[in-house]
Amino acid sequence: MSVSDQIVDSLVRNKVEFVTTVPCKQLGDVIDGCEAHPDIMHVPSNKEDEGMGLCAGAWMGGKRPAIIMQNTAIGVTVNTLSSLTQFYNMPLPMIISYRGEIGERVAIQAEMAVHTKPLLAQLGIQTYHFHEPDDIRDLDSILNHTYMTRKPTAVLTDSNFWGGY
Amino acid sequence: MIRSDIIKTLIPVLKDELVVCNIGLPSQELHMMGDQPSNFYMLGTMGLASSIGLGLALTQKERVIAIDGDGSILTNLGTLPTIANNVADNFILLIIDNGSYGSTGDQATYAGKKTSLAAVASACGCDTVIECQAEDTAATLQAAKDSGKMTIIVAKCESGNIPVPVIELDGPVIKHRFMEEVKRKNA
Numbered sequence: 057m058s059v060s061d062q063i064v065d066s067l068v069r070n071k072v073e074f075v076t077t078v079p080c081k082q083l084g085d086v087i088d089g090c091e092a093h094p095d096i097m098h099v100p101s102n103k104e105d106e107g108m109g110l111c112a113g114a115w116m117g118g119k120r121p122a123i124i125m126q127n128t129a130i131g132v133t134v135n136t137l138s139s140l141t142q143f144y145n146m147p148l149p150m151i152i153s154y155r156g157e158i159g160e161r162v163a164i165q166a167e168m169a170v171h172t173k174p175l176l177a178q179l180g181i182q183t184y185h186f187h188e189p190d191d192i193r194d195l196d197s198i199l200n201h202t203y204m205t206r207k208p209t210a211v212l213t214d215s216n217f218w219g220g221y
Numbered sequence: 222m223i224r225s226d227i228i229k230t231l232i233p234v235l236k237d238e239l240v241v242c243n244i245g246l247p248s249q250e251l252h253m254m255g256d257q258p259s260n261f262y263m264l265g266t267m268g269l270a271s272s273i274g275l276g277l278a279l280t281q282k283e284r285v286i287a288i289d290g291d292g293s294i295l296t297n298l299g300t301l302p303t304i305a306n307n308v309a310d311n312f313i314l315l316i317i318d319n320g321s322y323g324s325t326g327d328q329a330t331y332a333g334k335k336t337s338l339a340a341v342a343s344a345c346g347c348d349t350v351i352e353c354q355a356e357d358t359a360a361t362l363q364a365a366k367d368s369g370k371m372t373i374i375v376a377k378c379e380s381g382n383i384p385v386p387v388i389e390l391d392g393p394v395i396k397h398r399f400m401e402e403v404k405r406k407n408a
């Protein structure tokens with residue numbers, strides 16, 4: 057089974073019923089999988105901070121939310137992560153395509169890649185890095201941990217995890 | 222009429238409703254004039270009241286009223302296509318449009334110049350968009366509630382502010398009492 061299918065399966069298994077996405081090439085199959093699955097309400101966002109607002113509403117509406125986005129979005133959402141998600145103690149798994157790591161072919165992606173982990177660390181966000189396809193085995197536990205702690209969580213999925221470009 | 226005059230007229234129409242209110246003075250005015258546990262005061266993240274409101278409306282059955290401002294809609298303009306394309310008939314977005322960034326000292330917004338937020342909302346695909354004058358806001362909101370249709374209301378008013386205390390409630394407290402109301406109303 058592809059890692060994309062395994063991500064969607066894990067979301068469903070953990071009763072993640074509301075997913076918002078902003079596309080990245082690597083995430084295409086996950087986004088399609090969320091759109092197609094009857095147990096997931098998929099609401100695409102135009103920008104990641106908007107998506108985090110949707111997720112906050114969905115959480116208060118009684119559904120487990122998740123956002124799927126590219127790591128460049130960490131630059132967009134610093135204020136939202138601290139002033140919304142963290143200030144109100146809300147859980148938010150972020151499944152993030154980690155562009156700009158080894159194997160990357162677009163040089164500019166490395167610019168935000170080098171800032172991604174420092175920004176997450178500065179924000180005190182629990183962060184996991186999936187480098188091997190097998191790392192997917194931790195996703196169930198990470199999702200569970202995220203809702204239990206009511207905190208945002210970053211799952212960085214790099215090029216190697218996706219099997220290269 | 223200024224925004225606080227409108228909010229005063231809305232209090233009876235908002236009673237026991239799930240309300241998501243915009244950052245800054247709108248939340249402070251609502252809190253001062255009509256605090257209730259079913260109000261969610263968004264204390265940071267300018268622009269996201271409509272997104273939080275839509276996410277809430279899509280995931281449970283009770284009606285949600287998001288109170289937003291012209292400046293906040295402009296800062297998260299992408300919200301309007303998302304609302305238009307994910308119709309929730311239990312959702313009402315009330316944009317109080319005073320043509321200014323009220324909470325930061327009444328700097329002019331483009332909504333007070335050439336840009337019509339009602340026209341933008343319609344162009345984004347929102348099916349029911351109503352622009353009204355300040356004094357008609359409460360009646361327009363009541364009619365939107367009665368219609369059972371997702372409605373965007375743009376209420377035009379004058380710029381200006383009244384002195385209001387800041388909200389001293391903790392974020393998790395605001396969220397907790399709000400979520401208890403969501404659960405109670407959905408039970």
Ligand SMILES: [Mg+2]
Pocket residue numbers: 290291292317318319320321322323
């Ligand atoms: Mg304004």
